[in-house]
Amino acid sequence: MSNRAGTTAAVPPTGGPPTSGVRRIHLPQKLRNIELALLLVACGINAGAIVLVQLGALGAVDTQLILLGVGLSVLVIGLHVAMRFVARDADPFLLPIATVLNGIGIAEIYRIDIAFGDAGWDSAAVRQIAWSAIAIVAAIAVILIVRNHRVLFKYTYLSGLVAVLLLLLPLVPGLGREINGARVWIGIGDIATFQPGEIAKIALAVFFAGYLVRNRDSLSMVGTKFLGMRFPRARDLGPLLVVWALSMSVIVFQRDLGTALLYFGLFLVMLYVATSRLSWVLLGLGLFFAGAIVASQTLGYVNARFDNWLNAFDQDIYDAVGGSFQLVQGLFGLANGGLIGTGLGQGRPDITPVPQSDYIIASLGEELGLAGLFAIFMLYALLVARGFRIGFAGQDDFGKLLGVGLAFVVALQVFIVVGGVTRVIPLTGLTTPFLAAGGSSLVANWIIVALLLRLSDTVRNHPRLVIDG
Amino acid sequence: MNRELKRVSILTLLMVGTLLVSTTVIQYFAADALNADPRNSRTLYESYSVERGPILVDGAPIAYSEPSGDNYKFQRVYTEGPLYAPVTGYIPVNGEATGIERAMNEYLSGQSSSQFFDSVNRLITGQDPQGASVDVTIDPVAQQAAWDALGDLQGAVIVTEPATGKIIAMVSKPSFDPNSMVVHNGAEVQQTFDALLADPQDPLFNRAIGGDMNPPGSVFKLVVAAAAFESGEYTPESTLPNPGSFTLPGSTSVVTNAGGGRCGGGEEVTIADAIRLSCNIPFAELGIELGDTAIREQAERFGFNVTHAIPMESEASVYPRGLDDAQTALSAFGQYEVRATPLQMAMVSAGIANGGIVMRPNVVDAVIAPDLSPLESFERMELGRAVSQQTARQLTDIMISGVESGAASNARIDGVSVAGKTGTAQNGTDDPYTLWFTGFAPADNPQYAITVLVEDGGGLGQSGFGNLIAAPIAKQVLEAVLNE
Numbered sequence: 001m002s003n004r005a006g007t008t009a010a011v012p013p014t015g016g017p018p019t020s021g022v023r024r025i026h027l028p029q030k031l032r033n034i035e036l037a038l039l040l041v042a043c044g045i046n047a048g049a050i051v052l053v054q055l056g057a058l059g060a061v062d063t064q065l066i067l068l069g070v071g072l073s074v075l076v077i078g079l080h081v082a083m084r085f086v087a088r089d090a091d092p093f094l095l096p097i098a099t100v101l102n103g104i105g106i107a108e109i110y111r112i113d114i115a116f117g118d119a120g121w122d123s124a125a126v127r128q129i130a131w132s133a134i135a136i137v138a139a140i141a142v143i144l145i146v147r148n149h150r151v152l153f154k155y156t157y158l159s160g161l162v163a164v165l166l167l168l169l170p171l172v173p174g175l176g177r178e179i180n181g182a183r184v185w186i187g188i189g190d191i192a193t194f195q196p197g198e199i200a201k202i203a204l205a206v207f208f209a210g211y212l213v214r215n216r217d218s219l220s221m222v223g224t225k226f227l228g229m230r231f232p233r234a235r236d237l238g239p240l241l242v243v244w245a246l247s248m249s250v251i252v253f254q255r256d257l258g259t260a261l262l263y264f265g266l267f268l269v270m271l272y273v274a275t276s277r278l279s280w281v282l283l284g285l286g287l288f289f290a291g292a293i294v295a296s297q298t299l300g301y302v303n304a305r306f307d308n309w310l311n312a313f314d315q316d317i318y319d320a321v322g323g324s325f326q327l328v329q330g331l332f333g334l335a336n337g338g339l340i341g342t343g344l345g346q347g348r349p350d351i352t353p354v355p356q357s358d359y360i361i362a363s364l365g366e367e368l369g370l371a372g373l374f375a376i377f378m379l380y381a382l383l384v385a386r387g388f389r390i391g392f393a394g395q396d397d398f399g400k401l402l403g404v405g406l407a408f409v410v411a412l413q414v415f416i417v418v419g420g421v422t423r424v425i426p427l428t429g430l431t432t433p434f435l436a437a438g439g440s441s442l443v444a445n446w447i448i449v450a451l452l453l454r455l456s457d458t459v460r461n462h463p464r465l466v467i468d469g
Numbered sequence: 470m471n472r473e474l475k476r477v478s479i480l481t482l483l484m485v486g487t488l489l490v491s492t493t494v495i496q497y498f499a500a501d502a503l504n505a506d507p508r509n510s511r512t513l514y515e516s517y518s519v520e521r522g523p524i525l526v527d528g529a530p531i532a533y534s535e536p537s538g539d540n541y542k543f544q545r546v547y548t549e550g551p552l553y554a555p556v557t558g559y560i561p562v563n564g565e566a567t568g569i570e571r572a573m574n575e576y577l578s579g580q581s582s583s584q585f586f587d588s589v590n591r592l593i594t595g596q597d598p599q600g601a602s603v604d605v606t607i608d609p610v611a612q613q614a615a616w617d618a619l620g621d622l623q624g625a626v627i628v629t630e631p632a633t634g635k636i637i638a639m640v641s642k643p644s645f646d647p648n649s650m651v652v653h654n655g656a657e658v659q660q661t662f663d664a665l666l667a668d669p670q671d672p673l674f675n676r677a678i679g680g681d682m683n684p685p686g687s688v689f690k691l692v693v694a695a696a697a698f699e700s701g702e703y704t705p706e707s708t709l710p711n712p713g714s715f716t717l718p719g720s721t722s723v724v725t726n727a728g729g730g731r732c733g734g735g736e737e738v739t740i741a742d743a744i745r746l747s748c749n750i751p752f753a754e755l756g757i758e759l760g761d762t763a764i765r766e767q768a769e770r771f772g773f774n775v776t777h778a779i780p781m782e783s784e785a786s787v788y789p790r791g792l793d794d795a796q797t798a799l800s801a802f803g804q805y806e807v808r809a810t811p812l813q814m815a816m817v818s819a820g821i822a823n824g825g826i827v828m829r830p831n832v833v834d835a836v837i838a839p840d841l842s843p844l845e846s847f848e849r850m851e852l853g854r855a856v857s858q859q860t861a862r863q864l865t866d867i868m869i870s871g872v873e874s875g876a877a878s879n880a881r882i883d884g885v886s887v888a889g890k891t892g893t894a895q896n897g898t899d900d901p902y903t904l905w906f907t908g909f910a911p912a913d914n915p916q917y918a919i920t921v922l923v924e925d926g927g928g929l930g931q932s933g934f935g936n937l938i939a940a941p942i943a944k945q946v947l948e949a950v951l952n953e
Contacts, residue, residue, distance in 0.1 A: 269477055269480075272476075272477070273470060273473045273474055273477060274470075276470075276472070276473050313506075318508065328506075328508065331495055331499075331503055332503055332504075332506065332509040332510075332511050332512075333511065334495045334496050334500075334503075335495060335496060335499065335500040335501075335503030335504050335509075336504065336509075336511045336512075336515070337496055338496055338497070338500050339496065339497060347511075348511050348514055348540070351510060351511060365492065365496065369496065370493060370496040370497060373492050374489065374492075377485055377488055377489060380485070381481075381485050384481055385478075388477070388478050388481070391470075391471075391474045392474055397470065400470060400474075404474060404477065408477065411481045411484060411485075412484075414488075415484040415485075415487070415488065418488050418491075418492075419484075419487065419488065419491070422491035422492055422494075422495055423491065423495075424487055424488070424491045
């Protein structure tokens with residue numbers, strides 16, 4: 001290790017594992033032991049949730065799904081074991097939180113399967129378990145392959161390209177699929193559909209982090225002062241305008257308000273953290289809201305979303321095709337849950353349209369109550385806080401920025417979905433990370449967890465290297 | 470960088486805080502309003518998902534719930550639907566419940582405060598919630614007798630116990646099958662409901678306690694006579710002028726007696742004979758002398774002008790305010806705008822039978838928890854004293870003579886003395902009459918008070934009258950209950 005990463009150089013060095021050439025102190029793996037204990041608790045909660053669903057909705061215990069759940073637990077433990085070898089100082093809370101969120105999601109999806117009478121491959125829960133397995137394997141692969149996050153820095157522009165290509169995929173004729181009005185899926189035959197935009201958000205975070213670390217000086221230092229704020233030069237506006245145009249084209253061509261908001265919000269926050277310029281944020285917000293207002297006036301579906309949001313209980317809007325029926329039924333479901341919920345398997349989440357994907361949070365709110373939702377929000381908050389911790393304690397700017405970006409994208413996505421369901425903002429179609437039925441979302445979020453684990457391992461490594469080295 | 474990070478952290482915290490607030494508002498503060506929204510099918514399903522308690526007659530269910538295996542979890546079944554429809558009512562999957570299903574819903578669905586600890590206990594022990602059963606005061610023999618006696622006529626029969634106010638029979642015809650209103654298909658229920666609503670015979674009316682109320686006609690003379698005796702200025706032997714026709718004051722309208730001519734012979738007639746023979750002219754005169762206020766106050770002491778919760782809400786029978794002499798004269802024999810339910814007339818008869826004290830009418834006997842422990846039992850309650858014991862005695866004697874040798878002779882039962890009064894009320898110039906009988910038996914030890922209402926002239930237009938059609942029905946029902 002020739003220099004201490006990130007402390008002096010804006011561009012961190014890239015290279016082999018940080019421990020190469022350094023004698024490691026083999027302490028007992030305290031963090032990993034904490035993780036293992038928490039993981040066992042998480043798996044216990046998940047098994048309990050599935051049993052409760054069966055008792056509540058079926059009145060009997062069916063071992064088949066529990067066995068599938070055990071399979072998942074084995075995979076998660078596999079990830080844990082991999083980390084004992086390649087990321088022994090990684091954060092011990094991330095994996096258990098992701099596990100318990102994923103498990104509760106499966107239990108609730110299973111519960112809705114029972115209500116719909118779906119079984120076998122028709123069962124969304126069985127597919128969710130299969131996708132979870134794929135996602136966890138992907139996470140293991142990431143943690144094994146990406147031994148040092150600074151490798152990603154080399155692929156900044158490649159990531160950007162990949163993100164754009166992924167976003168364009170659904171627009172390719174024959175490949176793209178339109179579901180519920182939004183063209184954000186791709187499908188191969190009838191076997192599986194995939195939302196490439198979910199993976200794109202990771203590529204975008206990598207690209208933003210790399211790009212901003214490279215160009216932060218020109219973005220933050222120069223500019224004209226106006227109203228006590230330093231505004232950027234016109235020629236430096238390029239990146240902002242490009243991301244804005246990208247977001248707007250998602251709104252126009254893919255008819256997906258939520259994804260656009262997600263990408264743009266992610267960019268603004270990373271831009272702000274990198275440049276310390278509030279003026280960027282104000283400019284960006286101004287651009288986005290101007291675009292959104294124009295879209296709401298000119299695009300029927302955006303306009304309808306706003307109408308549904310503002311006048312949800314209006315009878316005409318409630319009855320309209322694509323009206324507020326779903327939103328209002330979701331609210332009824334939440335109200336039915338009250339403070340402590342109806343109990344797993346004992347509510348009626350199946351009355352609300354798509355209760356297992358977009359509306360999983362309303363389904364959980366109905367059966368677990370306000371108490372259960374608070375617990376879920378706290379799990380998310382903890383997950384995001386662990387990500388931000390990397391930002392605070394990180395040694396290199398790229399790692400810090402990437403950690404913040406990945407954590408914030410989870411937070412923002414939760415906010416957009418749950419805010420939409422609870423009428424804080426207009427409802428948009430995004431998946432609730434880890435909980436909602438959907439393979440692409442699961443794979444993307446487990447990769448995010450793997451990357452955060454990798455980043456946190458580096459953070460934990462450094463102080464010891466300083467003492468040791 | 471860390472300063473900005475701190476701000477982003479605060480922003481994220483605010484986002485989390487917003488969601489905590491928004492979910493709290495929905496799930497706690499706005500929950501009641503959302504649950505009460507008529508579009509909220511969850512609330513509806515919820516009210517069905519408890520095993521609703523049965524409605525019992527003599528320990529046998531006339532309404533119960535059985536597992537249905539659909540979203541509602543339970544299907545309501547009415548064992549003898551049309552017979553007991555005025556009692557049970559129905560609880561549809563859309564629209565409003567009626568009858569006991571509505572009035573006792575809290576108990577039947579297990580939501581009443583007295584079932585709170587039971588429901589908490591069931592929540593903890595994981596037992597399915599279950600509603601309490603409601604035992605009604607109906608006597609199956611009396612109910613069946615009343616149903617049979619009324620035959621195909623349009624009307625109602627109500628039988629009560631004068632001393633307790635218990636309703637032991639309540640029949641209304643034409644009836645309907647409440648089972649058709651509880652199918653688990655909202656559209657089908659709506660269709661049935663619309664058809665019943667459009668039926669010109671209005672089968673949905675519970676004519677015993679409501680519907681389009683009828684003028685009581687001559688049965689109201691009992692109330693006017695009560696007012697007269699209570700005033701202290703009249704006795705049954707007090708006499709009134711007995712002309713062959715009577716021109717209403719300030720009007721050219723002429724009142725005649727039902728049979729035409731004078732009421733019996735003679736220049737003057739006693740109040741007792743005027744009731745026994747059911748003459749209109751003497752009562753028109755008596756009404757004017759008493760004044761509308763005295764008559765209204767007497768009527769209200771019997772329960773007019775207010776609704777009664779039995780626990781279903783009855784229609785309030787009407788004696789109007791602010792009448793002039795002509796209107797008072799017409800009202801005195803139960804015409805003009807006077808309207809009464811059979812329940813109300815039963816309260817008049819029962820009050821007289823009970824020595825002047827009117828009991829609160831009631832159809833619920835007890836509420837029994839699923840573990841068979843009693844939750845509530847309904848004590849008899851006085852509505853108040855309507856007339857003195859002496860007045861009650863006097864009216865009873867007049868009613869006995871009415872059945873023995875007067876206008877209510879068709880209610881006579883061998884070996885039992887029956888007290889009664891018939892009525893034949895006009896509705897419009899050419900409309901069929903409304904026929905009444907109200908009375909009680911045995912007259913010396915009153916066990917049952919009965920009121921029979923027959924609408925639409927009993928199918929005879931303007932040629933039917935109370936003694937011809939209503940009195941025999943009363944006789945048939947009284948015989949059945951007295952022979953039990």
